[in-house]
Amino acid sequence: MSLNRTAREKLVRALAVSVIEHADELTSLDQAIGDGDHGLNMKRGFEAVLATLPALADKSTPEMLKAIGMTLVMKVGGASGPLVGTFFMELGKALPEEPARADLVAATGKAIDAVKARGRSEAGQKTLLDVLVPVQAILAAGGDAAAIAAEATEAAERTTPMLATRGRASFLGERSIGHMDPGSRSASLLIGAAVVTLEFEADL
Template sequence: MSLDRASREELVRALAETVIQHADELTDLDQAIGDGDHGLNMKRGFEAVLATLPGLADKSLPEMLKSIGMTLVMKVGGASGPLVGTFFMELGKALPEQPTRAEFVAAADLAINAVKARGRSEAGQKTLLDVLVPVQAVLAAGGDARAIAMEAAQAADRTTPMLAIRGRASFLGERSIGHMDPGSRSVSLLIGAAAKVLEFEVRL
């Protein structure tokens, strides 16, 4: 996967603008089973990312991803900032400048494991891992952009009937059932935006 500067800038804009445009939806989801600030927090973080353009796109892909992650960790409150930020940072650390699909898959594995460690959670506990893990499986199996985006959206939907085991929603017990996990939804939006821009250049 080789992204020129214009493509890197387009990618950052797509990620940020998608989250910003869906901030109200994310807030509504979080009001049902969390603190109600997920949308606002994610919007604040990606507005900060957007503010670093066009300079951010001047960086190499790995450095750009690390910078996005650091900004999210610093600007996004709650659990989401550290977790989403960790994913971006670790992905950037593990990627070469022009990764092959295999290298992208391996880097994403490392990033997901870092998120698991930071959140002390696993897939199946109604967290953003319930999107990251199945999407990674589709990517590793050779899925194209459409398959990746579809799996991300469907995986977020699949969190709705789950019982929350980690995070603030876990305090609700069975009342967490019937509500989509906000973190899963925001990650699915990010993946969908990236897939659309890249056509997952991952014809890697």
């Protein structure tokens, strides 16, 4: 999978728009079980990413991903910036410039491990890992764009009945049950935007 400059710019815009246009939804989700600032923080971060275009798209794909991650770490408040930013940075570090599917699977695995370490969390605790981990499994199994996007959406939905045991929501105990995790929803939006924009194919 080799992305030319036009494709890189298109990808950045799609990622940013997917978050910015859903900022109110993300805020509403976070008001139920968090500080209520997830949507605003993520919007601020991706507006900062957009502000670095077109120069950002001039970079190679790995360098572009690392730059996106650094911007998110610096601009997004709360826990989301370090976690989402770490994912992008580690993905960029692990990817070759023209990755095959196996490279993307491996790089995504390393990025997920970095998020686990940064957040001291695992899948099953009602965090963005509950989207990242199952989506990577679909990717590794050869899933196409539709399968990956569908799993991202469904995985976020599956956080609704879960009990939060990490992050701000964990302080609510059983009251966290019945609400979708906002970080998982953000992750699902970003993944959906990425695979649709890149027209991800099973034979990558």
